[in-house]
Amino acid sequence: MKVVIAPDSFKHSMSASEVCEIARDAVLDCLPDAEVVAIPAADGGEGTADALLAAIGGKKVPHRVAGPEFTEVDSYYGLLDNNTAVIETALICGLTMAARPNPEETTTRGVGQMIKKALDDGCGKIILCVGGSATNDAGAGAAEALGAVFTDEDGKDVVPRGGRLSGIRSVDTGKLDRRLASAEILIACDVRNPLFGEDGAAYVFAPQKGADAAMVRRLDDGLRNYAEVIRRRTGRDISRIPGTGAAGGIAASFLAFSAATLKPGIDIVLDAVGFDERIKDADLVITGEGKTDAQTLSGKVVLGVARRAKRRNIPVIVVSGAVGDDVDALLYDEGVAAVFATVRQTRPFGEIAADCPKWLGFTVRNVMRAVILGKTGKGG
Numbered sequence: 415m416k417v418v419i420a421p422d423s424f425k426h427s428m429s430a431s432e433v434c435e436i437a438r439d440a441v442l443d444c445l446p447d448a449e450v451v452a453i454p455a456a457d458g459g460e461g462t463a464d465a466l467l468a469a470i471g472g473k474k475v476p477h478r479v480a481g482p483e484f485t486e487v488d489s490y491y492g493l494l495d496n497n498t499a500v501i502e503t504a505l506i507c508g509l510t511m512a513a514r515p516n517p518e519e520t521t522t523r524g525v526g527q528m529i530k531k532a533l534d535d536g537c538g539k540i541i542l543c544v545g546g547s548a549t550n551d552a553g554a555g556a557a558e559a560l561g562a563v564f565t566d567e568d569g570k571d572v573v574p575r576g577g578r579l580s581g582i583r584s585v586d587t588g589k590l591d592r593r594l595a596s597a598e599i600l601i602a603c604d605v606r607n608p609l610f611g612e613d614g615a616a617y618v619f620a621p622q623k624g625a626d627a628a629m630v631r632r633l634d635d636g637l638r639n640y641a642e643v644i645r646r647r648t649g650r651d652i653s654r655i656p657g658t659g660a661a662g663g664i665a666a667s668f669l670a671f672s673a674a675t676l677k678p679g680i681d682i683v684l685d686a687v688g689f690d691e692r693i694k695d696a697d698l699v700i701t702g703e704g705k706t707d708a709q710t711l712s713g714k715v716v717l718g719v720a721r722r723a724k725r726r727n728i729p730v731i732v733v734s735g736a737v738g739d740d741v742d743a744l745l746y747d748e749g750v751a752a753v754f755a756t757v758r759q760t761r762p763f764g765e766i767a768a769d770c771p772k773w774l775g776f777t778v779r780n781v782m783r784a785v786i787l788g789k790t791g792k793g794g
Contacts, residue, residue, distance in 0.1 A: 420453040422715035425704040427770040430454035440778035458602030458679020459545030460504040463492040479524035482507035482548040499532035504546035515624035517550035518577030526559025539598040544661035550576035553667030561590040579636030594672035602679035607659030610637040615659035680718030707738030724749025
């Protein structure tokens, strides 16, 4: 058999590469002669850079940039094939990096600095992975780091952050890095929320970044104003584009001031690793994530993998830490043959985290025993 293992990370438990290793060992325990292809996957959120480096090779390029609270932090971008930079917002202005999360005061400046570094290093293609940020500045901080100048109604410079977007009245792009117009910039996104409104960046994501109800309203007003400033300056209305609400609206600035395109993160990742070619002639695909639930159906790894495999009539088995109610039936329609949860005891996550790798191996071994039974009539 040829078995492809293409999981997401199991959040706070195992990286995608670790999941691949455990699942590979479990498959080979049951089928020692199997051909196992491991493809650590991600959907544009946390862990995407590492997943791509593990899947296709490359190196980490370290660079010191502004963190979410303007103080410098050590970060890196992933360099693939000497031309493609994978830049992850969670590694630069991530929510876990903020000492006192406050989306009115945080910045994406470091993202712009990292993009400049990649351009200086000769990268002609940038995969910007958005997600897990502590910010709500619509990417204005990143644009400023790349040369944009924002001013208020008195013509005074504004240092952009979430709480100051409402005061911006104009933007001067005369000194914007000209390489942004020619570089291929792909924004990898795993949500479809628009920039503002009840389903936008502030209302949906800002509360988990420390915003109360009043702050959410102020942040949303700022995003609306920023979209209008962009429309007046560029003629582009980015206000309702699905996905611009991710990572505090960071895509808004890049869609306005560069040649960037916004794509589902899982499609960018699967294309980058040559997924369609690598699953050719596979008998089975195993995928999974920390929890398979309604969010999975919005464009997460499991859904993306299942849809690609379905095109080739390859059965897919999902092995996840936990499975939400009623989601399995919806996944069946997307090409998933079966869904399994690995967690075997109901205790607080902190108490069971150490057992998750063992339970994953146990579940995959049992999946493979069932597969062998179906093919041969005998258990593994």
